[in-house]
Amino acid sequence: MLSVAASDAAVAATFDGSAHGPAPISADEPMAASGVMPSWLAAALSASGVSPDQQAALIDRAPLDVRVNRLRADPASIASALDGEPIPGVPDALRLPTGTNVDAYAGQIEVQDAGSQIVSLAAIAQPGERIVDLCAGGGGKTLALAAAMRNEGHILATDIDRARLSRLAPRAEKAGVTIVETRLLDPKREAAALTDWVGTADTVLIDAPCSGTGTWRRNPEARWRLTADRLARFAEQQRHVLDVGAELVRPGGALVYIVCSLLDAEGAGQVEAFLADHSDWRAEPLDLPAGSPRGAGLRLDPASHGTDGFFVARLIRAC
Numbered sequence: 001m002l003s004v005a006a007s008d009a010a011v012a013a014t015f016d017g018s019a020h021g022p023a024p025i026s027a028d029e030p031m032a033a034s035g036v037m038p039s040w041l042a043a044a045l046s047a048s049g050v051s052p053d054q055q056a057a058l059i060d061r062a063p064l065d066v067r068v069n070r071l072r073a074d075p076a077s078i079a080s081a082l083d084g085e086p087i088p089g090v091p092d093a094l095r096l097p098t099g100t101n102v103d104a105y106a107g108q109i110e111v112q113d114a115g116s117q118i119v120s121l122a123a124i125a126q127p128g129e130r131i132v133d134l135c136a137g138g139g140g141k142t143l144a145l146a147a148a149m150r151n152e153g154h155i156l157a158t159d160i161d162r163a164r165l166s167r168l169a170p171r172a173e174k175a176g177v178t179i180v181e182t183r184l185l186d187p188k189r190e191a192a193a194l195t196d197w198v199g200t201a202d203t204v205l206i207d208a209p210c211s212g213t214g215t216w217r218r219n220p221e222a223r224w225r226l227t228a229d230r231l232a233r234f235a236e237q238q239r240h241v242l243d244v245g246a247e248l249v250r251p252g253g254a255l256v257y258i259v260c261s262l263l264d265a266e267g268a269g270q271v272e273a274f275l276a277d278h279s280d281w282r283a284e285p286l287d288l289p290a291g292s293p294r295g296a297g298l299r300l301d302p303a304s305h306g307t308d309g310f311f312v313a314r315l316i317r318a319c
C-alpha cells in the first residue's frame with residue numbers, strides 16, 4: 001500500500017490517522033518490494049519448477065466450479081438449469097457462470113474446484129470399499145469419495161479439528177450419504193484412536209495440512225502470511241500424517257497423498273522422502289484428466305490447467 005500511495009496522491013491522502021484510517025506515513029517507513037509474493041517464496045516456487053507466468057496466475061480470479069452429487073441429482077439437468085459447462089474428463093464437474101446463486105441446490109451440488117475433484121479421482125474409489133479420509137476437514141473430498149462409491153461401503157472421516165469435522169455430518173445428510181463415520185482425533189495420539197483400522201483400509205486419502213500456495217486465488221492474503229517457519233511446521237505435520245495413514249493401509253492397498261501447494265517441500269519432496277524411508281511402498285502412475293508430472297506424482301496449477309494448484313501421488317503398499 002505504501003508503494004501505491006507513493007504514486008497516487010488520492011491513496012496517500014487516506015493515510016491521515018483518522019478513525020479507521022491508516023496512520024500518517026513517516027519519511028523513513030520501510031516499503032516492501034512490489035510483487036506477487038514475498039521474494040523468498042517466489043524463489044522457493046521457482047526452485048520447485050513453477051515459472052514466473054505460473055506464479056502470476058496463482059492470484060487470478062477463480063471460476064465457480066461445482067460437483068454434481070449423483071446420489072441426488074443428474075449432471076445434465078443441473079447443467080441446463082444453471083447454464084453450466086462440463087469440464088472435460090471430470091465426470092461430475094460443471095463450471096458455472098460467475099455469481100450463480102447455488103443456495104437452492106444444497107445437497108445436489110457441492111461447490112468444489114475442478115482441481116480438488118480431479119485429485120480426488122486418484123483414490124479410484126469403488127463401491128463396497130473401506131476408505132479412510134484422514135484429514136477430512138469439512139468433508140469436501142469425503143463426499144466426492146462417497147458419490148464415487150455410490151454410497152456403498154464405509155468411509156472413516158477423521159480430523160483433529162472439532163469445528164471443521166462437525167460440519168461433515170450435516171453436509172453428508174443433505175447429500176444423501178450414509179456410509180461416513182466421523183472420528184475426532186487427538187493431535188499426536190491419532191494412532192491410538194485408529195487401532196481398529198490398522199492394515200485394513202483399501203485406500204487412505206491424506207489431504208494434508210499445507211501452506212495452500214495453490215489456493216491463493218481464494219485466499220490472496222495467505223501469501224503474505226506464510227513464513228519459512230510456518231512452512232517447516234507444515235512439512236513436519238505432513239511427515240506425521242503420512243506415517244499415521246500408512247499404518248492403516250492393507251497390503252496391496254493405496255495411500256493417496258494430496259496437498260494444495262506447488263512447493264516441492266510439501267509435495268514431490270515429501271513423497272520422495274516417504275518412499276526412501278518405506279521400502280515396501282511404490283508410487284503408481286496416475287491416469288487423471290489433468291496434471292503435469294512432478295516427482296512421483298502429478299501437479300496442477302491455474303495457468304496450465306485452469307484449476308487451483310495441487311500435488312497428488314498414489315502410493316501402493318506391497319502385498
Ligand SMILES: C[S@@+](CC[C@H](N)C(=O)[O-])C[C@H]1O[C@@H](n2cnc3c(N)ncnc32)[C@H](O)[C@@H]1O
Nearest residue numbers: 134135136137139140141159160161207208209
Ligand atoms: C487441506 S485440509 C482438508 C480439507 C478437506 N479434505 C476437504 O476436502 O474439504 C487439512 C486438514 O488436516 C487436518 N489435520 C491437521 N493435522 C492433522 C492430523 N494430525 N490428523 C488428522 N487431520 C489433521 C486439519 O485440521 C485440516 O482440516
